[in-house]
């Protein structure tokens with residue numbers, strides 16, 4: 160299947176993130192996409208340049224307030240002098256307008272100070288915004304939507320090799336190393352072209368909370384996610400439980416830490432059955448490969464064979480399929496894991 164790509168992903172290169180107040184090394188780095196590219200090039204994949212998409216592609220899934228903020232957050236930060244005093248080179252929030260601060264019905268006004276405004280849109284401290292993060296995030300969304308356009312033009316499947324990832328971003332706030340919801344934008348493009356209902360199946364190790372929130376209660380887009388149980392203490396902690404049903408258009412399958420191929424591929428099969436029952440006419444696979452054993456970001460123990468099996472299951476649905484890259488942080492195996500999944504999808508589609 161064609162691989163959609165943009166060099167602009169390299170513009171976002173966070174060397175650190177702030178976790179529990181401590182500066183820790185960033186792991187959502189350009190080498191992730193480069194390793195995938197090297198592996199797929201070695202396998203003879205066909206690369207396609209991402210097309211610049213109109214702003215409407217982002218507005219279909221995000222509030223104007225969030226988009227306006229992201230577009231100028233770094234310039235505002237620099238203009239406020241924060242890069243000199245206290246010497247913070249990335250936009251990092253310090254104050255969050257928690258709902259408990261306000262009387263019922265009262266809404267926070269937009270904070271005047273750039274330092275405070277950050278917490279109005281970022282829901283964590285580990286998603287830093289650098290000088291060109293906005294351009295990279297916008298290019299990632301362009302990549303995913305271009306992949307959707309390819310299947311609308313008749314390709315049976317296309318893979319968006321994009322970063323930064325997106326599935327933790329809601330309509331109005333961002334976090335989890337994500338800035339714009341690329342998978343959701345691809346789904347919105349397919350739906351707006353009349354290819355509905357569309358299903359998003361998120362197989363990243365973490366709950367696709369942003370995608371769930373964006374399409375909550377919208378029965379034209381089914382959102383399913385298999386992930387490590389947030390109730391066992393995993394990100395995003397507050398969301399991703401099995402009882403979240405979103406008027407029937409949402410399904411979560413949670414797995415205990417330590418779950419390997421058997422439990423994980425069975426969960427993917429159950430989501431595929433749910434997609435089939437829901438009458439989906441197109442599929443977006445939010446492909447995180449951080450469920451792999453050896454990935455530092457999750458306690459799941461899926462193997463490359465497991466990813467190939469999951470690919471076959473999803474390809475076996477026989478739907479036009481857009482695959483959008485989400486997480487996956489083990490640079491030694493990220494290329495192979497993606498390749499196995501894509502190969503599995505193609506095998507499944509051949510029947």
Ligand SMILES: [Zn+2]
Nearest residue numbers: 363364365486
């Ligand atoms: Zn993840």
